[in-house]
Amino acid sequence: MSEALITVLDWVAILCIFAGAALSLVAGAGLLRFPDLLSRMHTAAKPQVLGLLLVLVGIGIRLIPVETDVFSVGTLFLVGFFQMLTIPVAGHIVTRVAYRTERIDSGTMVRDEMAEHIEARRAADKNR
Amino acid sequence: MSDPRQKRPLGLTALRRRLGKVQLPVALGMTLVWMLLFKGFQPRWESLGLLVLGFLVSVLIMLLFPLPPITPGLRFRPLHMIRLAAYVFREMALASIQVTIMTFRPEPVRNSMVAVPMRTESDLMMVFTAIATSIIPGTVIAEAERTERILYVHVLGADTEEAMEEGRRGVRKLEEGFVMALGTREDIAALRAGGVEKLGRGEKT
């Protein structure tokens, strides 16, 4: 592989990893700044999915010149796949537990359609 | 379907019943993961042994922890799948920028919980939609109501009715994408009809 091509690939890879690290930093800032748990959840989900995918792409590109085996690319795919499957589940479970144990700061909530639905259901039950 | 807690007679019949529950596609997928983990894709004799061993281990796992089968009705449409993937990735990037802006804006953030009624009957579509919604920053599933087919989505920064409607539209677009890419013909019909049917309840598509 020519020297120039490798340089270009390296720059692409490093920009990907840089973007991933920047997303991590934004997530850290969001953790400190947002007042309630659910808002923090949104910022936390960002480096876990998009940031990690960017970093994986960066690693893949960086490894092109030295790696001829499918092994490391397969591992990268597996990491990305597992992360994309597990992060939504974990986020959902944490959100659900937070909502059920009433740890939600209602001060930041403008409108809660779930609570409205529950109220409507309860009222319908009472009338029956 | 039998209750997993009830006592089963140990013996050949029980084993055969368990074996009947082994789903071949899932076992093959697990074998693939096994091969990836153990560097199995090289032209050498050990790879064959790895393949057999991986398959045996995945069958054993499925014997020990049987799962209910995925309901049939996945129909793969590659073109729609590519379009959906492009949509999800673009949305992920855009939403990341949006959340970043929201993080560094001085005014306090305001959120809403939005109810999104699903238009299809399939559980699988609901799961896919929920996963994709949670992957995209700015929206996270708080509760999934299976009987009524409603997803409750927490939307970051939705402080007006328009913003809530925007979040709802995003989830519905994801659902549409998944049904078009993977759903059966009934799902697509339900998508079209359900959209019209629910118009009477005040939701706009």
Add this chain to the structure above:
Amino acid sequence: MNALWIAIGVMLGLAALAGLTRMMIGPSILDRALSVDVLLASALTGAGAYAAFHRDPTVLPTLLVLSLLGFIGSVSLAKFVARRTEDEDVVSPAEALAGSERPDQPDQPDQSDQREETP
């Protein structure tokens, strides 16, 4: 190019510091679980950056393990919180939606949160 690598390291360090701060001041245990997730994400990114910098694929299995560990950690913590608040008779929204009557109870402060405040 070296400056960019250093910047990546600094940003990851700052992100980890922010996560640690939230872990220390986080009012509830779920906040702490969340900050552990962010810490893990920074660790993943850091290990990945290491692999990319040295063009060294040997740390990639570590990434795999870390990505699964984060999931198991946050799910088990959430389950733990749910189990612990079960005694306090908090009716879940799903149960309420299913139509079970919920006895009107006075708003009592969450006891588990108070327990966490004491070191």
